[in-house]
Amino acid sequence: MARLGQKRASRSATRRVLESRTAHEQGETEGVIERLSYEGRGVTRSQDGKAVFVERTLPGERVVFAVHTSHRRFDEAHPKEILVASPERVEPMCVHFGVCGGCDLQHASIETQRRHKLETLRAHFEQQRIDAPEPLLLAGAEAGYRRRARLGVRVNRDGEVLLGYRRRGSDRLFAITQCPVLVPALESLISPLRECITQLEHPRHVGHIQLNDSDQGVEVSVRLMKRVPEDLERLNAFACAEGISLSVVVGRDTPSVECINGEAEHGYTLTIDGLDPVSLAFGSGDFVQVNASVNQQMVDRLVEWCGPLAQSVVVDLFAGIGNFSLPLARLGAQIQAFEGQQSMVTRLLDNARANGLDSHIEGHVADLSRALRGTTLASADLVVLDPPRAGAEAIARQLADHGPERILYIACDPATLARDVAHLCEGGYRVVELTVADMFPQTAHLETMVLLER
């Protein structure tokens, strides 16, 4: 097999390697990959038995690797050559794979990726001694699924405009020419956008660019440090030519938003289907589930698991802009929604009103890294919680002591999920349904849905 591209370690990583007494010589080592780590790297051992995590490799492969970062108990490495390839290895779909900080599993077949996610979840549950049914899988397209992205912009010393993402393991930006995990309507904008920024009077004033695919089509938001009228005209011409909506956010401390082309003043929405669909307006600072098809399947499964909900009281914790609250309210449930950001609670309540569901939803701002005071979670019929990666340990302990009959936990981190589910099981719950949702194909990230009953 061919030699693989040289990966340059960041300066601080290089310094750590040189300073570390346990670092490998800066040579290359041969090894056989034993297994995949949870975050999708091949694991082998150095001659002295130290674990080495080699990115972009698969179990069973014989590889030549070079260590780029050394720690006391393990090393991190990149492959130089694949001597014996796994039959599960595939050609990565993106030319930037290995450099880009986004995807980490493009070298594995989609079946391998999904099996790995199921095994990762099982392993976390086993570590916590949680008794659970075999996880099922929800999945959509393996590429072209991301409906939101943030692109960085940098102008290098030669005046060349770089539009792209951060490098793997670094803060540094690199230029992209493609991103096959984006929905086609967003991916096709990469080159024209770069061209447009290059032709601005002041490309250095561009901070970052956010792309959203919505019910109204593509919406682009450009962050500008300064308002330059000629550049606004050029951005407007670009938006008209591409048939997209475009707004600019100008200034640093108190930025102002200006719509320069399209429908921004009416808002952008995402629709969730059902017998009676709901549409959610969102803003660029709001949390949005990036994979529309998998999100729809999650909402469908939630509805299927939770059965008839008319007149039920549902507490939706970490509610965002109402992704679960509104479909549940549509089924007749009374929703108490809690969310940390005031702006998203406001949006959730606006969304409830716009969908004729305001009499079914109350929204509250609350910091859910702590137990929720003044609300009797036990008297709800169902608690839905969908925390960020840190999980919801305090809430899980509270629910373990005073929780309702049923809890639906949606999680983007299997380790903190398993920790919290273990608390719930100690409190008398058992896992009755378990599903892995492949929300982020080509990466090792997994989304999980767990239904627990007392």
Ligand SMILES: C[S@@+](CC[C@H](N)C(=O)[O-])C[C@H]1O[C@@H](n2cnc3c(N)ncnc32)[C@H](O)[C@@H]1O
């Ligand atoms: C994974 S998102 C889920 C949002 C929503 N359920 C959805 O499906 O779109 C997690 C949400 O938790 C909110 N959040 C994060 N930390 C929080 C905290 N300490 N207290 C309350 N909400 C928090 C975020 O603002 C975000 O909206």
